[in-house]
Amino acid sequence: MSELRWNRKDLLGIRELSAAEIHFVLTSADAFKQVGTRDVKKVPALRGKTLVNFFVEPSTRTRTSFELAATRLSADVINISATTSSLTKGETLKDTAKILEANHADIIVLRHSSAGAAQFLAERLRASIINAGDGAHEHPTQALLDLYTIREKKGSIAGLHVAIIGDILFSRVARSNIFGLLKLGARVTLVGPSTLVPRVFEQLGVTISDDIDAVLPTVDVVNLLRIQHERQRKEYFPGLGEYIRLFGLTKARAKLLKPDCLIMHPGPINRGVEIDSELADGVQSVILDQVTNGLAVRMAVLYLCGGITTP
Numbered sequence: 001m002s003e004l005r006w007n008r009k010d011l012l013g014i015r016e017l018s019a020a021e022i023h024f025v026l027t028s029a030d031a032f033k034q035v036g037t038r039d040v041k042k043v044p045a046l047r048g049k050t051l052v053n054f055f056v057e058p059s060t061r062t063r064t065s066f067e068l069a070a071t072r073l074s075a076d077v078i079n080i081s082a083t084t085s086s087l088t089k090g091e092t093l094k095d096t097a098k099i100l101e102a103n104h105a106d107i108i109v110l111r112h113s114s115a116g117a118a119q120f121l122a123e124r125l126r127a128s129i130i131n132a133g134d135g136a137h138e139h140p141t142q143a144l145l146d147l148y149t150i151r152e153k154k155g156s157i158a159g160l161h162v163a164i165i166g167d168i169l170f171s172r173v174a175r176s177n178i179f180g181l182l183k184l185g186a187r188v189t190l191v192g193p194s195t196l197v198p199r200v201f202e203q204l205g206v207t208i209s210d211d212i213d214a215v216l217p218t219v220d221v222v223n224l225l226r227i228q229h230e231r232q233r234k235e236y237f238p239g240l241g242e243y244i245r246l247f248g249l250t251k252a253r254a255k256l257l258k259p260d261c262l263i264m265h266p267g268p269i270n271r272g273v274e275i276d277s278e279l280a281d282g283v284q285s286v287i288l289d290q291v292t293n294g295l296a297v298r299m300a301v302l303y304l305c306g307g308i309t310t311p
């Protein structure tokens with residue numbers, strides 16, 4: 001392990017992190033995962049700190065994971081959603097966030113439909129801002145928990161071949177995963193219809209394919225993504241039946257995978273579309289491990305960022 005010490009008050013994306021910083025978070029998460037195996041699953045690391053879970057877009061996994069992570073670190077937690085905040089009365093994001101800070105919020109976990117929303121707050125507030133997903137831009141803690149899970153199951157990430165399959169264009173999970181996987185030395189192939197996997201992604205250093213049957217036998221990990229209908233303003237493929245036929249991980253297709261290939265999905269899953277329902281619960285699936293590891297990774301992120309004080 002290098003001499004690196006974490007020196008960021010915010011976590012906005014994976015793109016700006018070095019490989020050493022990513023390794024540092026993953027190693028820190030190891031210690032917090034161990035805390036989860038104790039009888040008393042709580043440590044005083046953030047005692048006296050206040051965390052606001054500010055979710056302007058829906059979430060099950062990320063919101064509950066951050067709430068539990070903060071609780072296990074002994075922080076006080078407040079949950080705010082779009083419908084319960086004064087955003088519905090026309091208040092701006094900045095004004096709402098300033099109110100939170102005036103109430104001495106130390107950490108704000110923000111999910112927002114606009115790319116850059118977390119950075120906008122980070123540049124204006126003293127509180128730590130953790131990006132819990134901003135539009136189609138980044139979802140850094142999802143990528144960190146995905147990297148953690150791959151490392152846990154495979155031993156290391158360098159040299160692995162990872163396929164990310166589905167709606168890449170509108171996926172913040174895909175972007176954050178691409179940055180993280182490449183920084184840690186994996187090879188990444190994106191698979192999906194050309195309308196949802198435009199060639200411009202090649203500039204990031206990935207390979208693109210529309211032939212899932214050719215890619216599946218070559219990979220160590222498949223990460224399936226759902227179609228993000230909520231961000232799409234037109235039809236990107238003829239219909240779901242066509243999508244499943246060409247890009248769905250069906251039981252027949254799964255026979256092409258290596259026996260030790262990991263099947264991942266960030267959730268929410270559309271069973272029977274991007275992945276067959278039985279495969280999602282099958283022996284190669286690590287989907288629930290991703291959720292469990294998300295807690296340890298988010299404890300590490302809150303601990304590292306929440307410990308940075310600004311004047």
Ligand code: CP
Pocket residue numbers: 058059060061062063133139142266267268
């Ligand atoms: N993976 C993920 O971000 O899920 P939620 O939308 O439920 O938080």
